[in-house]
Amino acid sequence: MLPWLSACYVAATLSAEYGREQALGSESISNEADKCVKCGLCLAVCPTYSLLHVETESPRGRVALMQAVVDAGEAAEGRLAAHLDHCLSCRRCEPACPSGVAYGALMDDMRALRFEQSSLPTRGVGRWLRAMLTGRPFGWAVGLQRILPALGRWGRAVKRWPRGTFSNGMNYVGDESSERPLVLLFPGCVSRHLDTALLDDTEWLLKRLGFRVRRSDELRCCGALHRHAGDGSRAERLETANRAFFERDGVHAVVSIASACAAHLHETNRDVPVFEVSDFIARHLPESGLKPGTLELNVLLHVPCSQQYPGPGSDPLERLLTSIPGVNWHYPESGFGCCGAAGSYMFREPEMAARLLQPLLGEIRAAAVDCVVSTNIGCALHIASGLDDATPVRHPISLLVEALIVRNEG
Ligand code: SF4
Ligand code: SF4
Structure with missing residues (x-):
């Protein structure tokens, strides 16, 4: 399949989930923005402020812009809208804030309000375009022209997939005894198409660790993309449907297997524990007795924003990579702390996404690593889209399964 067709296929998969929106009131935005005491402690951790060095591209500046928009009772347009659109929703500013401004929720509320105010169409392909281009009335044609190059780059990255194949043909059935704890493997709306081999590897590993595993096509998109695009109504329906499935049996x-889905599912499910896969495996690998074989690899470890805020952090990744003899890993030292992918951001804001990615690409090339490791498929695709050479972007579970199967066989 042509690469760009692959990218369009995934985009169409996402678009099929979009529906009508439900705007939130401006009062909640105003109340949350009021908590900001303008101290500026959040500026140093913000990727867009670090890149552009202007107040309106900082968390403090955006909180002030949101406050001004709701006070004026008008739609955000033009440059003001662009400053809000440039926000990655990475939430790096939240732990830095002494006033506890819930920046992620604040931006979600603001996008819901703008989604309601937008005059773009609400049906068919227009629904997806509208979600991608919220806040740019009549600018959709320009926006489409801007995202086509990103689709092409993403398509070429898709062509270099999949990221895991090591358990293929192993046919490990495992003990299906009901005494064994049941794990529901969440496929994700992108991963279920692009990361099927990684899902297979993960299922194999979970069974080796003593779990029963269930995968189901009935599970829906986690709803994060809809929530962050302002479509709160559709996000709520997806979250509710998944929650009902989780609470069965x-x-x-x-x-x-995607840290962004894990983060959103974790925040929208309090009754059933939700884990990012590296975190879950790192908790259970030591007691399993499984011993990875040696992989002689130099690895650059990229930690997605969703792995850190509100995810489990980098500790499980460090423990997994350290458990594989021969793997030498290090964190990137340059860049803005974010690869620039940020879910649909790489399509909505392709120029900003590309600029944020450049320092990381430079470091990968200079370090001549054997591979990059990342736990989120969106980040992995975005990074891979900038690497024309053969440097693969892998998932830590893919490395671990290779070390357990291939290297132990040799
Ligand atoms: S969410 Fe990320 S990009 Fe947006 S203001 Fe906070 S730190 Fe900056
Ligand atoms: S750290 Fe919090 S209180 Fe301080 S400027 Fe940033 S958002 Fe406002």
Whole structure:
């Protein structure tokens, strides 16, 4: 399949989930923005402020802009809208804030309000375009022209997939005894198409660790893309449908192979524990007795924003990579702390996404690493889209399964 067709296929998969929106009131935005004491402690951690060095591209500046928009009772347009659109929703500013401004929720509320105010169409392909281009009335044609190059780059990255194949043909069935805890493997709306081999590897590993595993096509998109695009109504329906599935039949835990899905599922499910897969495996690998074989690899470890805020952090990734003999890993030292992918951001804001990615690409090339490791498929695709050479972007579970199967066989 042509690369760009692959990218369009995934885009169409996402678009099929979009529906009518439900705007939130401006009062909640105003109340949350009022908590900001303008101290500026959040500026140093913000990727867009670090790149552009202007107040309106900082968390403090955006909180002030949101306050001004709701006070004026008018739609955000032009440059003002662009400053809000440039926000990655990475939430790096939240832990830095002494006033506890819930910046992620604040931006979601603001996008819901703008989604309601937008005059773009609400049906068919227009729904997806509208979600991608919220806040740019009549600018959709220009926006489409801007995202086509990103689709092309993404398509070429898709062509270099998949990221895991090591358990293929192993046919490990495992003990299906009901005594074993049941893990629901969450496929994700993109990963279910692009990361099927990684899902297979993860299922194999979970069974080797003593779990029963269930995968189901009935599980829906986690709703994060809709929530962050302002479509709160559709996000709520997806979250509710998944929650009902999770609460069936004594599910012990839900495990997601994409850190962004895991973060959103974790925040929208309080009754069933949800884990990012590296976190779950790192908790259970030591007691399993499984011993990875040696992989002689130099690895650059990229930690997605969703892995850190509100995810489990980098600790499980460090423990997994350290458990594989021969793997030498390090964190990137340059860049703005974010690869620039940020879900649909790489399509909505392709120029900003590309600029934020450049320092990381430079470091990858200079370090001549054997591979990059990342736990989120959106980040992995965005990074891979900038690497024309053969440097693969892999998932830590893919490395671990290779070390357990291939290297132990040799
Ligand atoms: S969410 Fe990220 S990009 Fe947006 S203001 Fe906060 S730190 Fe900056
Ligand atoms: S750290 Fe919090 S209180 Fe301080 S400027 Fe940033 S958002 Fe406002």
